[in-house]
Amino acid sequence: MWMQFRRLFKDLRVGIRLLLDLVERTIEENAPLVSVDLPTGYGKSTASLELLWEIYSGNLDHYAERVVHVVPTRCLVEEFVERARQKGIPAYGQCMFFTPELKDPYFIPPIVFSTIDSYALNFCKIPVAEFESLALGRTLGHFDIPRYATFSAINIFDEYHLLVPNDAKSQDEKYFAKAWTTLMVIIKELLRVKAPVVLETATPRTDALNELKTYLGVIPRVLSYDAAIDQEYIDQGTKIIVNDKEFSDPLLNREYPLSIHATSDFCKKAIEICMKVAGTCNILIVCNTIAQAVSIYRDLRARGLSTILLHSQFTIQDREQKLRVLRDQLSKNYTIAICTQVIEVGVNLDFDFLITDAAPLASLIQRVGRIGRDVRREGEQFPIHLIYDVSYEQKDIKLYSNVYPLETTKQTIQLLADLKNQEKRISWRIPASRKLDKIVPYNLLAEEIYRNQEFYNQQVAGILNAILSPSTDPSYAMLQITRLHSLIRDSMIMPVYVTPDYSELKPNELIVLYAERLVPAKPYSLGLELHETGLKICNRDVVRKSLKLIDDKFLAAFEESEGEQICLLSVSAEELYECFSRCFLRKNGKRYLFRALIANENAYNSEEGLMTWL
The missing domain is CATH 3.40.50.300 (P-loop containing nucleotide triphosphate hydrolases)
Structure with a gap:
């Protein structure tokens, strides 16, 4: 072998x-x-x-x-x-x-x-x-x-x-x-x-x-x-x-014509640009939020265009199906994919035309990497339309699209605009230690945007070094990692279960849980905030829209610790927090392992995903 x-x-x-x-x-x-x-x-x-x-x-x-x-x-x-x-x-x-x-x-x-x-x-x-x-x-x-x-x-x-x-x-x-x-x-x-x-x-x-x-x-x-x-x-x-x-050489000679648009309505501008080229190439539209992606998807679908929506709030089963369909369409017909940041990493797809919301340079590099991926596609152009929503500069917030640091995003847009005005091209795929004639490699841009920044967190390092000490055991490690909620993610994953039959969902009923029908959601996308002191509802409208509630309590699936049966329990926010802080729930004299929250009826469909936006 x-x-x-x-x-x-x-x-x-x-x-x-x-x-x-x-x-x-x-x-x-x-x-x-x-x-x-x-x-x-x-x-x-x-x-x-x-x-x-x-x-x-x-x-x-x-x-x-x-x-x-x-x-x-x-x-x-x-x-x-x-x-x-x-x-x-x-x-x-x-x-x-x-x-x-x-x-x-x-x-x-x-x-x-x-x-x-x-x-x-x-x-x-x-x-x-x-x-x-x-x-x-x-x-x-x-x-x-x-x-x-x-x-x-x-x-x-x-x-x-x-x-x-x-x-x-x-x-x-x-x-x-x-x-x-x-x-x-x-x-x-x-x-x-x-x-x-x-x-x-x-x-x-x-x-x-x-x-x-x-x-x-x-x-x-x-x-x-x-x-x-x-x-x-x-x-x-x-x-x-x-x-x-x-x-x-083929990639250095490849052209990525860049257009930068300042507007106060990203969705409207993205649709306008898309309609000019729809049916002539494979188009990728990258949005910073799910709400934007769904809005554009609905508009283009209403116009009769072939579109696929992809974001983080789909079940595992539907996401895999969408990727299969998208790969098939890219090889046969011209199509339009409307995506969020999920397209940036781990999705090997090749488009011809990019429409993207503004973002820091590191994210833009990943997005541009989704067009013209095949080295053998010589002599083609791969246009990039970068849309910057100026309205965020008038708002009293420091985040662009409520996602990215506003200052870093502005600095990125200004740098790209300056290069465009100087009639210089950007090498989005190939790095170099210096400029090549009128070609500026992306790594030099990254050095300009990200310089003299320090990220090491002494408090986190202290927790981890204590865990790795030979004198500590897994019970101590479990306690410390629970404080962080996750070693890597900014927030823990809170699975949401989507079922085709809601008539059977009642507290204390047994159910069969299929992993492919889980949506790997984060608390904030569900209108929740997880803190060291508790689980708080920060957006009650999103909670009611997306999750199944019974008398203002969450309906959730739990596994009995002494068996393998999955049952439904009605739990409060305080009880949910106990699950995440202890990793299990004590209720009715038993210990239960959390498996998933239950999605509200009509909160999910296979075209648009879990409706966590307003």
């Missing part, structure tokens, strides 16, 4: 070959930190499978037993596991709602793809397979198994830049930048035991990497892409610079 696998990758890109050489050289020199900056679509994930070959062929078996590849989203776990298995590699995955037979929560197989959420819990003594048993006090958990697996692995953190906050303005928040701080603490612990670490990104953040180097006190070996060099690569010992002209 391994020889067959090796033949599949005999023609590797030069950058991937250099990456493998650098990792092997770095590990053998006992300096196991590698930073890799390669463009989107270059094939970084191939390197994980190649490193696995190096272990099993005997070249690296003295240094590692497996590869653990960590990604930011569940979609990427699914994609990478499927891609590896299509090539005959027995890859496994770990994330929420993943196919059970392909899941390995202890990271024991030769190669495992995991979300950063699951990886962080396993690393911090909370084995994801035993989370609830730990909460109920039944066991201290086999936490040393996944920790041993990571300590004896090559640990690859893919697209790590997504853990960096968009802005440093909100440092007064108690747990600001906890995801980035968690990653820093984990990497430092891995390096302490000499476990190899590879950091991969297509969108490098110099400020974040400099902070990481300062915190770790080490100089990483670096592989960077630079279209400004004439040679194929330059090997400087601790740093290798590569320019794969076969990959770079």
